[in-house]
Amino acid sequence: MSPRTKEQNDAIREMRMNQIMNAAAEVYLEKGIQLEIRDIAVKAELGYGTVYHYYKNKHMLLEDLLWDALDRTESAILPALTGDGDSLRKAEVFSRLLLRKCVEDPSVFIFLKSVADNFHHFPGNRFIKLSADFQERIYLPFVELIREGISSDSPEKTANLIFGSLVGCTALNIHHHMQSDIDVEGIVDMIFSGIQAKERSTE
Template structure:
């Protein structure tokens, strides 16, 4: 049997890291910041040493998880922010896509919840850059869409209300094991039913 090529090793590494991050997201939903590398190894059905080989501690793992979630979030909502629809429809589409992504990928929900909580459970200042990137790539483009399409004295407050509603609805459904039963369309319609378009 010949040794694996660099490409094969890279593919295995990427597959393992995805497996570990998916498991970490599920464990985080169950235990929050109290998760341990051992918990992740059990959930991923990998040896503790294998997980530890990739991540020396849970904070490194969670940092990778959140950065990956930021990239996933940006990819998910990009079409809403760059489409030809009016700004109110863009804001609705953004919210719908974001909620759908939270259901499909718990790490996106964890990112949104962590940002909403101002990273209070994470030690030190290691997430300052992540927060700044989230603001630049997700939050401010959404605020601009709100500013252009919604009659609001404070677009930031309106954007925060929408984000908070999406995070809250997702949290309720996740923590009651109803993630797959979420009525994305109904939730987005309810949130936007009281929002007045700009004339």
């Protein structure tokens, strides 16, 4: 049998890493930071040595998982930032896209939950850059939509409320195994109708 080409090796590597990442996200939802490489190997149906070949420890794996999730998050919400409509409408679309992605992609939920927790489960200061990139690529563009769309004294507080609500709703559904039942449209409508009602009452 002829040796594999570089392209074939790259394709196998990418497939294996995706397999490992997906398994890591599932195990993290079950065990949190207590997960081990061996747990991930079992979930991925791979040998321990195969997973260890790609990741020498769980922190390296989780760091890759979170950086990849940041990219996935940015891709998910991009249509809201580049689409048509006023800023308030874009903020609502952003929230729907973000919530839907959280429900569909466990790694995105894990990432946003980790951001909300200030990465306190993870050792050292290795996530300072990741947090800064989240601020620049996800959070601050959303704050700007809120600032332009709602006459809020503190668009940052409003953005935090929305992010916290979306992550909390996802957590409740994931941990009760109800992902398919979550009412994305209804949840976002409720959040934004409440915010707008509060803003009107303070005018």
